[in-house]
Amino acid sequence: MAFQTECYTLYEKWMENIIEEGIEKNELKSEAKELVMGIFAFAQGTFIMSVTTSAIEDLKQKIDTQIDILFDLMEK
DSSP states (O other), X not given: OHXXXXXXXXXXXXXXXXXXXXXXXXXXXXXXGGGHHHHHHHHHHHHHHXXXXXXXXXXXXXXXXXXXXXXXXXXX
16 A cells, blocks of 8 residues: 555645646646645546546546646636
């Protein structure tokens, strides 16, 4: 379990850095920081669903579209 926790922590921090950079550049609302865990959980859940079912045909496209919409909503 320690390996999974370490991976999760690293990926969450990576996403947090991306969001913070957008906030510092005045591209994203400061509230966007609160969505880091949710964005990561969404992407991870979508990946797991695509691996365990045939419900998602184009995983990359699905995640890209959803993330693009979220970032559009978070933009200033």
